[in-house]
Amino acid sequence: IYFKRRSSKRADNDPNLASVEDLKGPPRSSWLAGNLPDFVYTKNVGNEDNGLIRQFGLACRMKVTFNTDALFLADPKGLQHVLNTSGYNFHKRDAAKLTHIMLGAKNILAVEGEEHARQRRMLTPSFSQSYLHEIVPEFTHTTSKLVELWNDLVATKQGAGIDIDLHMWLSRLTLDALGQGVLSYDFKALTDEPSEYVAAFRGLFVDMFSQRTNAQLAIGDLMGKLPSFISRGLLNSSLSAMNRFQEFVSISSKISSSIMVREKEAARLGQELKSKDLLSTLSRPRFWCRFNNPLTDHRSLSVRANLSENPRSRLTDEEVLSQMIAFTIAGHDTVSSMLQWVFYELSLHPEAQAKIRKEIKLIKDVKGVQVLGPSEFESMHYTMAVLKETLRFHPVAPHNVRRADRDDVIPLAYPLKTASGKEVHSIHVKKGQTVFMSQYGYNQIEDLWGRDTDKWIPERFLNEKESERSKRTIGVFAHLATFSSGVHACIGWRFALLEMQAILIGLLEHFEFAPASSKPIILRKLSSTMYASTVIRKNRLDKYKKGHHRARPEDSDIT
Numbered sequence: 001i002y003f004k005r006r007s008s009k010r011a012d013n014d015p016n017l018a019s020v021e022d023l024k025g026p027p028r029s030s031w032l033a034g035n036l037p038d039f040v041y042t043k044n045v046g047n048e049d050n051g052l053i054r055q056f057g058l059a060c061r062m063k064v065t066f067n068t069d070a071l072f073l074a075d076p077k078g079l080q081h082v083l084n085t086s087g088y089n090f091h092k093r094d095a096a097k098l099t100h101i102m103l104g105a106k107n108i109l110a111v112e113g114e115e116h117a118r119q120r121r122m123l124t125p126s127f128s129q130s131y132l133h134e135i136v137p138e139f140t141h142t143t144s145k146l147v148e149l150w151n152d153l154v155a156t157k158q159g160a161g162i163d164i165d166l167h168m169w170l171s172r173l174t175l176d177a178l179g180q181g182v183l184s185y186d187f188k189a190l191t192d193e194p195s196e197y198v199a200a201f202r203g204l205f206v207d208m209f210s211q212r213t214n215a216q217l218a219i220g221d222l223m224g225k226l227p228s229f230i231s232r233g234l235l236n237s238s239l240s241a242m243n244r245f246q247e248f249v250s251i252s253s254k255i256s257s258s259i260m261v262r263e264k265e266a267a268r269l270g271q272e273l274k275s276k277d278l279l280s281t282l283s284r285p286r287f288w289c290r291f292n293n294p295l296t297d298h299r300s301l302s303v304r305a306n307l308s309e310n311p312r313s314r315l316t317d318e319e320v321l322s323q324m325i326a327f328t329i330a331g332h333d334t335v336s337s338m339l340q341w342v343f344y345e346l347s348l349h350p351e352a353q354a355k356i357r358k359e360i361k362l363i364k365d366v367k368g369v370q371v372l373g374p375s376e377f378e379s380m381h382y383t384m385a386v387l388k389e390t391l392r393f394h395p396v397a398p399h400n401v402r403r404a405d406r407d408d409v410i411p412l413a414y415p416l417k418t419a420s421g422k423e424v425h426s427i428h429v430k431k432g433q434t435v436f437m438s439q440y441g442y443n444q445i446e447d448l449w450g451r452d453t454d455k456w457i458p459e460r461f462l463n464e465k466e467s468e469r470s471k472r473t474i475g476v477f478a479h480l481a482t483f484s485s486g487v488h489a490c491i492g493w494r495f496a497l498l499e500m501q502a503i504l505i506g507l508l509e510h511f512e513f514a515p516a517s518s519k520p521i522i523l524r525k526l527s528s529t530m531y532a533s534t535v536i537r538k539n540r541l542d543k544y545k546k547g548h549h550r551a552r553p554e555d556s557d558i559t
């Protein structure tokens with residue numbers, strides 16, 4: 001006999017529990033895409049989240065595709081349940097399937113459940129602190145190339161300041177840094193003759209995701225429910241930049257394959273591993289095992305697993321190659337956008353720049369070193385506070401979506417009033433129901449982060465109160481939601497942090513930053529990540545959207 005509890009009854013009978021349908025929430029803005037457009041087309045990302053939290057609290061009802069009820073969630077205990085405690089019961093099938101269709105292979109971004117846990121177990125050792133420390137000199141070296149280029153630029157102005165497009169420069173710098181860290185490959189993004197990869201990658205995600213229609217939002221939301229051939233067809237017909245994306249994937253595969261062949265050949269000849277990048281280490285298991293003690297060297301652990309006779313405990317060559325594309329996609333725009341926000345805030349806060357420079361000088365004097373590395377970064381508390389505060393205030397992945405695999409009860413740290421006025425401490429979600437998580441909202445809770453969370457104040461991380469800290473329940477770094485949490489938390493957060501530290505220190509040592517002379521208005525916009533955008537004249541943008549203007553709006557269109 002099959003039986004199940006009727007979900008609404010359960011919520012009705014329990015005085016502390018409400019179903020999602022019982023909660024208060026905003027009216028839908030579209031039948032097709034519900035409230036999703038409110039978050040994507042917003043004037044400034046975060047405004048919608050702030051508005052909902054002010055009006056309804058840290059959880060409320062919202063609408064998604066075809067007027068379906070979903071849960072908007074920023075409550076710390078609720079997020080902990082969905083991401084950590086019940087991690088694999090809240091799946092990300094839509095996103096995984098989208099990635100699988102787009103990349104054509106099963107990497108960590110494109111798998112779920114047991115398969116995901118297996119791949120993650122294999123890859124985690126490659127992202128350990130001790131291994132990543134070896135890549136830092138590559139980040140420093142790449143940054144010094146940019147310093148040289150900027151010195152040449154400034155020299156043309158006899159030392160006077162110069163307006164630069166920081167978005168463009170940081171994107172090029174972080175691509176080269178990622179190329180070195182992941183593949184030991186020079187993308188030549190900082191040269192006048194960038195590789196074909198750079199040409200294919202330039203502006204790709206902005207073109208793909210920044211002008212999404214309601215239909216595209218709905219298709220994204222339905223991915224997991226549709227058969228693969230329909231999903232693929234819908235995606236190909238709805239995303240105009242799909243061809244460009246396929247070209248980008250094939251160039252990436254070509255580069256990764258050639259590096260893998262090179263490393264395997266070198267291993268066969270018994271040559272020493274020169275590169276410390278992720279692909280080289282994953283490609284050369286047997287070599288590493290000869291030279292490292294698998295019990296003490298973290299790098300060998302993934303390799304040791306890769307040597308296993310059991311194919312379930314090994315990453316195949318195809319899987320390793322596919323991970324490389326996943327890492328470049330997951331690790332480029334994120335770090336580049338994050339650094340944009342760091343320099344944006346520093347340009348508005350010259351006093352913070354001065355404090356970082358003072359810290360650099362002090363640590364160099366104390367340690368007697370010329371170039372700072374990971375062990376020095378650890379003692380640079382103010383610099384770290386600047387990074388933490390920017391990660392808190394400008395989370396470049398502000399939202400995250402999951403769907404319940406079964407009926408479940410999500411506990412709340414902060415009780416809510418339902419539409420009928422009942423006070424509840426937990427929410428009943430039905431199998432298949434969407435949970436729309438606001439990383440942005442969690443990072444703004446004053447009870448967790450202290451006063452004035454709508455302002456950028458690095459000092460809050462130097463004077464933290466235990467009462468606030470103890471309420472922060474999620475996160476792999478500083479209890480922030482920015483790198484997410486639990487089973488799918490960012491595997492590259494240490495990589496990102498070391499890269500940002502090296503770049504920030506390398507550039508601040510040589511340059512002072514101030515807002516551009518035209519004093520543009522900067523707003524947060526969404527493409528694949530939340531990036532800094534200047535305000536564009538509305539009539540030009542309208543014409544572009546309607547197709548009357550083929551070219552993207554240019555700098556001259558910026559007010």
Ligand code: HEM
Pocket residue numbers: 092095108109120326327328330331332334335338396397400482483484487488489490491492493495496
């Ligand atoms: C500031 C920079 C970064 C931010 C803010 C960031 C943020 C995130 C977030 C929020 C997730 C969770 C996505 C989800 O739950 O659906 C994630 C996952 C992931 N990130 Fe990052 N990321 C950053 C840098 C990087 C870097 C540098 C790499 C690799 C070199 C990387 C690789 C990944 C991978 C592979 C996943 C999937 C993990 C899994 O599903 O198990 N990320 N990242």
